[in-house]
Amino acid sequence: MKKLISIMLVSVLILAASTVYADELSDGIVENEIGNLEVDSNVTENTVVENIAIENPEIENKVSSSDEISNEENDESSEVGKDIEKTGYLTGANTDTDTDTNTDTNTDTDTDTEIEPDEYYIGVRYAAHVQNIGWQNEVSDGTTSGTTGRGLQIEAINIVLDNSTSYSGGISYASHIKNIGWQNEVSGGNISGTVGRNLQIEAIKMHLTGELSEHFDIYYRTHIADVGWMPWTKNGQISGSIGLADRVEALEIRIIDKNELSNKPEITSEKSYLQGLANSYLTYSSHVQDIGNMPWVSGGNITGTTGRKLRIEGININLSQDTVHSLTGTIMYRTHVQDIGWTGWKTLGQYSGTSGRAKQVEAIEIKLTGQLATFYNIYYSSHIENYGWLGWASNGQTSGSTGISYRVEALRINLVRKGAPAPGSVANYYKNKPVYTPKPAVLDVMSQNAQVRASSTRWLIMTDTSACQVGVYSGSYGNWSRVALWSCGPGKPSTPTVKGEFTIYGRGKSFGSRSYTCWYYTQFYGNYLFHSVLYNRGSMTQIQDGTLGKQVSHGCVRLDINNAKWLYDNIPNGTKVVIY
Numbered sequence: 001m002k003k004l005i006s007i008m009l010v011s012v013l014i015l016a017a018s019t020v021y022a023d024e025l026s027d028g029i030v031e032n033e034i035g036n037l038e039v040d041s042n043v044t045e046n047t048v049v050e051n052i053a054i055e056n057p058e059i060e061n062k063v064s065s066s067d068e069i070s071n072e073e074n075d076e077s078s079e080v081g082k083d084i085e086k087t088g089y090l091t092g093a094n095t096d097t098d099t100d101t102n103t104d105t106n107t108d109t110d111t112d113t114e115i116e117p118d119e120y121y122i123g124v125r126y127a128a129h130v131q132n133i134g135w136q137n138e139v140s141d142g143t144t145s146g147t148t149g150r151g152l153q154i155e156a157i158n159i160v161l162d163n164s165t166s167y168s169g170g171i172s173y174a175s176h177i178k179n180i181g182w183q184n185e186v187s188g189g190n191i192s193g194t195v196g197r198n199l200q201i202e203a204i205k206m207h208l209t210g211e212l213s214e215h216f217d218i219y220y221r222t223h224i225a226d227v228g229w230m231p232w233t234k235n236g237q238i239s240g241s242i243g244l245a246d247r248v249e250a251l252e253i254r255i256i257d258k259n260e261l262s263n264k265p266e267i268t269s270e271k272s273y274l275q276g277l278a279n280s281y282l283t284y285s286s287h288v289q290d291i292g293n294m295p296w297v298s299g300g301n302i303t304g305t306t307g308r309k310l311r312i313e314g315i316n317i318n319l320s321q322d323t324v325h326s327l328t329g330t331i332m333y334r335t336h337v338q339d340i341g342w343t344g345w346k347t348l349g350q351y352s353g354t355s356g357r358a359k360q361v362e363a364i365e366i367k368l369t370g371q372l373a374t375f376y377n378i379y380y381s382s383h384i385e386n387y388g389w390l391g392w393a394s395n396g397q398t399s400g401s402t403g404i405s406y407r408v409e410a411l412r413i414n415l416v417r418k419g420a421p422a423p424g425s426v427a428n429y430y431k432n433k434p435v436y437t438p439k440p441a442v443l444d445v446m447s448q449n450a451q452v453r454a455s456s457t458r459w460l461i462m463t464d465t466s467a468c469q470v471g472v473y474s475g476s477y478g479n480w481s482r483v484a485l486w487s488c489g490p491g492k493p494s495t496p497t498v499k500g501e502f503t504i505y506g507r508g509k510s511f512g513s514r515s516y517t518c519w520y521y522t523q524f525y526g527n528y529l530f531h532s533v534l535y536n537r538g539s540m541t542q543i544q545d546g547t548l549g550k551q552v553s554h555g556c557v558r559l560d561i562n563n564a565k566w567l568y569d570n571i572p573n574g575t576k577v578v579i580y
Contacts, residue, residue, distance in 0.1 A: 120165045122216065124253050129156035129195055146250030148223050153200035153247035156193030161212075161255075169210025171218065176203035176242060200247035203240030203273055208255075216255050219265045221272075223250035226374050232265035233272035243276025244375055245417060274327055274371070281321065282331075282415045287314040287355050300423065304410030306383050311360035311407040314353025329370020331378065336363035336402055360407035363400030363430070365393075376415055379423050383410035386435040392422050393429035401431040403541035432541050434562050446471050450480040455576035456503070461524075461567075463557060463579040465490040465497050468549050470530075470557065472567075484566075487548040489533065489558035497555050498528050502577045507568050512537060516544050519561055520568040524577040532561040 127138045128145040131152040139145050140162075146154050161171050172185045175192040178199045186192050187209075193201050208218050213235075221232045222239045225247045233239050240248050256264050279299035286294050286303040289310040294303050296318075304312050317331055332345045335352045338359040346352040353361050366380050367373070379392045382399045385406040392414075393399035400408050414423045446462050450473050453460055460473040460480055470488045473480040491497035506523035511531075517538055521531035536542040540561065548558065557579075559567070 121162065122165055122212075122255055123162040124159060124171065124218070124255050125162060126157060126159045126251075126253055128154045128251065129191075129193065130154055131198070131200075142252050142254045144223075144250050144252055146223065146248070148228075148250050150249075151225065152249060153225075154193070154249060154251070155197070155199060155201060156191050156195050157201070157204070157251070158189050158191050159206065159253065160189040163212070165212075165215075167211035167215055169208055169212030171206060172209055173204065173206035175201045176238075176240065178202060178245060178247075201240070202244070202246060202248060203238050203242055204248065204251065205236055205238050206253070207236035214258075216257055217264075219254045219256060221252055221265070222248045224248055224274075227274070227371075230274075231268050231270040231272050234265075234267065238273040241274040241276065243278075244274060245276075245419075246274070246375070271326075274375075275321070276417070277319075277321065277327070277376070277415060279415050282317070282319055282413060284315065284317045284411070284413055286312045286316075286411060287351075287353065288312055289358070289360075300412060300414045302383075302410050302412055304383065304408070306388075306410050308409075309385070310409060312353070312409060312411065313357075313359060313361060314351050314355055315361065315364060315411065316349065316351050317366070317413070318349050327371035327375060329368060329372035329374075331366065331368060331372070333364065333366040335361045336398075336400065337361055338405065338407075361400070362406060362408060363398050363402050364408065364411065365396055365398055366413065367396035375418055377418055377420075377422075379414040379416055379426075381412045381424070381429065382408045384408050384431065387431055390431065391425045391427045391429040394422070394426070398430045403432050403543065404434045406431070406434070434560070436562050436566060446485075447473075447480070447482055449580075450482070450578070451478050453477070453480070453501075453576060453578055456574040457572050457576075459571050459575045461504075461530075461571065461575060461577045463488065463490070463497075463577070465499070465551065465579065468551065470559065470563075472571075484563075486559060486563045489548050489550060489552045491553045491555040491557075492551045495554045496551075497553070497557060497579060498525055499579050502528075502579070503573075504571060504575045504577060505573050509568075518558075520564040521556075522564070522567045522571065527555070529556045530559060530564060530567050531556055532564040533558050535561075 123141045125138050125140045126145055127136055129135050130146055131154075133147075133152065136145060138160075145157075146152075157173070157175065159171050159173055163170075170187050172187045173192055174183055174185045176182050177194060180194075180199065183192060192204075193199075204220070204222060206218055206220060207213065208216055217234050219232050219234045220239055221230050223229050224240055227246070230239055239251075240246075254265060282299040283296045284303055285296045288294055288304055289312075291305075291310065297303050303315075304310075315333065315335060317333055319331055321327065330347050332347050333352055334343050334345050336342050337354055338361075340354070340359065343352055362384075364380065364382065366378050368376060368378050373395075377394050379394045380399050381390055381392045383389045384400050387401075387406070390399060400406070412423075416422065446464055446469070450460055450462050450471065453462075454477045458474055458476065460475075462471040462473065463469070464471075468488050468490060470486045471482050472484040472486075473482050475481050502524040504522055504524050508521050510517050510519050511521060512518055515537055516534045517536070518534060519532040519540060521529040523529050533543060533548065534545040536544050545552075548560065552558070
């Protein structure tokens, strides 16, 4: 710096000397005015000296001899140079010197020096208290705290701000705890959550305070059970889940300058937290015989009727959710309808079944999809003809009956968080066999005819091929009591059933052909049998020909499958069979 100022001084002296030399030649007067010159400190360009030296070698020698003078006269300027070297920038320096010469010269040079701000650092340090581990080591600035893939819950956190800026403020944070809910906000490295109580954190939220919130954003995300990493969120928004009892397993935190154009976590349209559902959000309505559409009811309540023998003809289901933080997925359902079978799958708000066709719903299936299926079970129970309330079916199981033509009269539906108990018993939620209740009959022509018959057992079977009826009697000669009267399908006129008195002597579970199967046969004469109506080959639910009350067989006596099985199970060999 001293050298620079010396060069500046010499340059001014040279210029002044040139003027004096010219005057001496013109006036004949030799005057040495070098000692009277005032230095203009604003002339600082080295190029001035260099250009002059090149044009006049003599002046170059004078400049060299003047270095000593320049160094002595500019101590003050040297001190300024020291300040520049120490601080890196110049503040408060103003050097203005007026120079009066024979030639009026005024040169102003304004130099603005931009002051660079001091370097600063702002970051965040945090630690998690983890199930079966305790407090983990502290991590910082986006590093994962907690665990993934181990099924361990975070139970508490603390967060500390590293701030070397001049901005005031800090971090405030809060946790949503199992069985507690949201705790009050804390800051300054204090614990949020619980220790020693085995209570999981389910959601977190945090924000910057003071001046820091005006200049910086705090970003964070959580890793939750059953889902994984939730999307990034920031500045007081919730991350995790509410109302799902789902644990936070890990978290990451970052602080980013608002003016930062890159290196920011992406904030997407995906939900930063998931909102659980109350059972009351599930609603449903049924269409009932002679009544029409029933009022909508919420989860667990009854739609339909009981004790009135009225059929449900259709069902509609709906679900109310928080549209911003709702779970993905839907509820799907279908009904088994009289003479139709299973309908196609319907979804929320769509009607399943029939109306105006007098056809009963006989069974129903309901299932969940998406995140709904991840977090919840759906349970449903049917009240059906002859059985009453069945057990609770769930997640696509069949509730009600098929193949026995029993109507659904009422229905209940419940939405239950996975891991929670079912609303009731889950046994006997489906039926495919009718209720058998033998009823005593009045003494009629068949019963009168039975009294004069004798049997080797305490049982007697009477069959009226004209009336297409089978009577089952218990007792003895002259004292027979009819315990059941069934509709049957005896032989048609072209292939009539043999008539007379016969004795039961054999039985088997089934017989048939490539196209059909008959179940539970009881043999009374040659190839003449009591057996079930015709089913599709190998099936006990898909009836191929269920005609009864008419003469339709090839000679055997067809019965309802449950009646055929009762004979098969209960009537011993040797029992008298009378066919007329």
